[in-house]
Amino acid sequence: MHRSIATVSLSGTLRQKLEAVADAGFDGIELFEADFINFNGTAAELGRIAGDLGLSIDLYQPFRDFEGMPEAQFRRSLERAERKFDLMQAMGAPTMLCCSNTSPLAVNDPALAAAQLHELAERAARRNLRVGFEALAWGRHTWLYGQAWEIVKQANHPNLGLILDSFHTLSLKDDPAGIAAIPGDKIFFLQMADAPLLSMDVIQWARHHRSFPGQGDFDVIGFFEQALRAGYTGPLSLEIFNDIFRETPNRRTAVDAMRSLLYLESEARQRLAEQPAAAQQVTLFDPPPVPSLSGLSFIEFAADEASAATLATLVKQLGFRRIGRHRSKAVTLYRQGDINLIVNAQPDSFARQRFEAHGTSVCALGVRCDDPLAAVGRATAMRSQRHDSPVGPNELRVPAIVAPGGNLIHFVPGMLGANGLYENDFVLEDEGAGGNDAGLQRIDHVALGLALDQLDTWVLFTRAVLGLEPGESLELADPFGLIRSRGVANADRSLRLVLNVSLSQRTRTARTLSVTGGGAVHHIALSCADIFETAARLRANGTRFVPISDNYYDDLATRIDIDPALLSRMREAGVLFDRSLAGDYLHIYTESFEGGLFFEVAQRVAGYDAYGALNAPARLASQAQG
Numbered sequence: 283m284h285r286s287i288a289t290v291s292l293s294g295t296l297r298q299k300l301e302a303v304a305d306a307g308f309d310g311i312e313l314f315e316a317d318f319i320n321f322n323g324t325a326a327e328l329g330r331i332a333g334d335l336g337l338s339i340d341l342y343q344p345f346r347d348f349e350g351m352p353e354a355q356f357r358r359s360l361e362r363a364e365r366k367f368d369l370m371q372a373m374g375a376p377t378m379l380c381c382s383n384t385s386p387l388a389v390n391d392p393a394l395a396a397a398q399l400h401e402l403a404e405r406a407a408r409r410n411l412r413v414g415f416e417a418l419a420w421g422r423h424t425w426l427y428g429q430a431w432e433i434v435k436q437a438n439h440p441n442l443g444l445i446l447d448s449f450h451t452l453s454l455k456d457d458p459a460g461i462a463a464i465p466g467d468k469i470f471f472l473q474m475a476d477a478p479l480l481s482m483d484v485i486q487w488a489r490h491h492r493s494f495p496g497q498g499d500f501d502v503i504g505f506f507e508q509a510l511r512a513g514y515t516g517p518l519s520l521e522i523f524n525d526i527f528r529e530t531p532n533r534r535t536a537v538d539a540m541r542s543l544l545y546l547e548s549e550a551r552q553r554l555a556e557q558p559a560a561a562q563q564v565t566l567f568d569p570p571p572v573p574s575l576s577g578l579s580f581i582e583f584a585a586d587e588a589s590a591a592t593l594a595t596l597v598k599q600l601g602f603r604r605i606g607r608h609r610s611k612a613v614t615l616y617r618q619g620d621i622n623l624i625v626n627a628q629p630d631s632f633a634r635q636r637f638e639a640h641g642t643s644v645c646a647l648g649v650r651c652d653d654p655l656a657a658v659g660r661a662t663a664m665r666s667q668r669h670d671s672p673v674g675p676n677e678l679r680v681p682a683i684v685a686p687g688g689n690l691i692h693f694v695p696g697m698l699g700a701n702g703l704y705e706n707d708f709v710l711e712d713e714g715a716g717g718n719d720a721g722l723q724r725i726d727h728v729a730l731g732l733a734l735d736q737l738d739t740w741v742l743f744t745r746a747v748l749g750l751e752p753g754e755s756l757e758l759a760d761p762f763g764l765i766r767s768r769g770v771a772n773a774d775r776s777l778r779l780v781l782n783v784s785l786s787q788r789t790r791t792a793r794t795l796s797v798t799g800g801g802a803v804h805h806i807a808l809s810c811a812d813i814f815e816t817a818a819r820l821r822a823n824g825t826r827f828v829p830i831s832d833n834y835y836d837d838l839a840t841r842i843d844i845d846p847a848l849l850s851r852m853r854e855a856g857v858l859f860d861r862s863l864a865g866d867y868l869h870i871y872t873e874s875f876e877g878g879l880f881f882e883v884a885q886r887v888a889g890y891d892a893y894g895a896l897n898a899p900a901r902l903a904s905q906a907q908g
């Protein structure tokens with residue numbers, strides 16, 4: 283498809299926006315009028331700049347408050363349109379967007395609106411231009427695409443068509459199914475936007491909180507599917523008004539934007555492929571399939587010699603034992619249950635670069651998957667970068683990609699047994715458990731602390747590249763501000779990540795981010811079968827946990843009908859508790875070490891599917907008082 287984006291979706295000057303959009307591989311733009319009004323150059327010059335970058339100017343937008351007006355206003359608007367047509371011809375923009383009227387002067391008369399739009403289209407036709415009519419969700423008399431389509435039909439002019447915008451339809455919970463019945467060639471343009479589900483005024487929602495497809499909660503794939511069923515073959519475009527995108531570096535936004543369209547196309551393609559009757563008139567992006575992932579194989583820490591020794595003490599207190607050391611590098615492997623921790627203190631390595639930039643921190647995750655090369659193929663098709671580490675003789679090459687923020691994700695072949703990945707690269711000399719094993723079994727989840735402008739990026743990255751689905755978005759109270767938290771997981775829940783962003787500069791998450799530069803692992807949750815037994819063994823090993831206020835347990839008993847014996851065990855051990863309809867969650871947090879990183883020990887009971895987020899304030903308050 284011809285892929286386009288509205289200039290309002292990005293930060294920067296108009297020229298910077300065009301350069302970022304061209305670099306990300308777009309074919310064209312929608313020119314947002316304010317961007318042109320403030321552009322230091324003529325329409326012809328803008329057309330040349332776009333052309334030199336290989337971009338077409340697909341749409342000039344918006345033209346407002348036109349249809350259904352009293353005669354005097356209508357005549358003036360026609361003159362205004364002629365001046366815009368002059369510009370469009372000079373820059374080479376073929377189509378103008380006219381959005382439904384919001385003026386209090388507008389009359390509720392579809393026949394008049396149709397007649398006036400016919401006249402506008404006639405003027406456009408004289409110059410070989412076209413006009414598309416879009417229903418704004420807050421239009422005075424026209425707010426549904428169905429109403430706009432009735433007016434376009436009635437106007438009956440070849441140079442007048444319909445413009446569809448997923449936001450306006452989906453924000454009003456209007457049914458997009460009727461789109462499939464509209465002749466495809468009468469749909470002149472398609473604007474896609476996603477958004478989080480919010481209860482707020484639709485204008486504020488539209489102007490501040492739209493997001494790229496795959497970042498929000500709307501069924502944008504279903505919407506796009508209806509336009510394809512209609513036989514639409516025009517540009518696929520993004521029109522995103524978002525406060526954060528307006529200040530995010532535009533090159534990052536442009537990559538997210540392209541990823542979102544590729545994701546949208548590939549998902550819609552799959553849905554249409556399931557119904558062979560739906561003839562496909564355009565070529566939709568067809569990347570390698572989402573990999574089948576089965577949990578985390580390892581977590582790798584970036585360290586130097588000194589912090590590697592500190593980490594060694596810490597992980598031994600957590601019940602890990604040293605399994606081996608790398609054949610050629612200063613890299614040590616620790617294990618407990620199915621959990622592998624790698625401490626990488628090799629100078630001149632990727633890990634050392636991360637250590638120098640971010641201190642002792644997680645620098646890579648190893649994800650088990652059925653077909654690592656296909657997984658990397660999927661990731662690069664979705665615009666992630668591949669990473670190749672130098673490989674020594676007889677060492678296994680594990681393909682990797684760069685995640686947003688710069689850490690690596692390795693794809694580890696799932697068929698390798700416990701030592702399969704390591705026996706080539708490591709001299710395995712298991713030092714034995716030595717009675718320290720605490721019963722930790724596997725990695726339950728990894729929580730990331732993200733800069734505010736990276737949450738949407740991560741939701742889309744994990745969805746499009748890893749096939750994870752986001753859960754509910756929660757807001758949690760830190761003593762110094764709010765944290766937003768969202769879990770993403772694969773279908774069988776063997777891989778879970780929690781994305782946390784601080785909405786304030788003053789929270790613990792924000793302060794951790796300023797140390798680590800963002801995109802950092804903020805805690806690692808390890809699962810066990812009996813949290814009281816495991817916590818006792820960990821304490822005996824010397825692990826220290828965050829103390830929990832007595833008031834927490836008094837309150838817990840008032841909220842949840844809980845066995846008093848269990849409550850007193852939890853109080854004694856400092857274990858936190860959450861209950862959902864599906865099951866219970868018992869968990870406890872260690873004190874943090876260098877860089878603010880800490881561990882969580884968790885026991886899931888029955889089908890509990892969340893992360894104990896309601897208890898995060900207890901931890902945050904405790905850490906603040908500690």
Ligand code: MG
Pocket residue numbers: 416447473521
């Ligand atoms: Mg729009």
Ligand code: MG
Pocket residue numbers: 727729780805807882893
């Ligand atoms: Mg957690």
